[in-house]
Structure formats: C-alpha cells, structure tokens
Amino acid sequence: MKYFLCVIGMVMIIEGLPWFGFPNKARQIILTLATQPENLLRRMGLFMMLGGLALVYLGNM
16 A cells, blocks of 8 residues: 555656646647547557556566
C-alpha cells in the first residue's frame, strides 16, 4: 500500500506540472482535445495505457 500511495502521488505531481507551469497552454490543449473525434481519443488512451504498461514492465525487470 505504501508503494501504491507513492506511485499515485508521483502521478499527481506529473499531472499537475502543466497546470502549474503553463495554465493557458494547458487550457488550449484541453479545448483542442474536446473537438477531436471519439475514436482518436480512444486510440490515444490505448497507446498511453500500453506505454504505461511497458514502462511498468521494464521497471520491474
């Protein structure tokens, strides 16, 4: 559980960086993503999950 909380905390730090450092640019990116077709967003999500899975796998080797 301690490791899990550490990972969640690190994800929150990474996710918060663009909002802290570049709030206007982050807002523009969100508005651009909102206009994209659903199938493109699904593919982006799939590739992000596969990339994350690969990183977890490599980290546990």
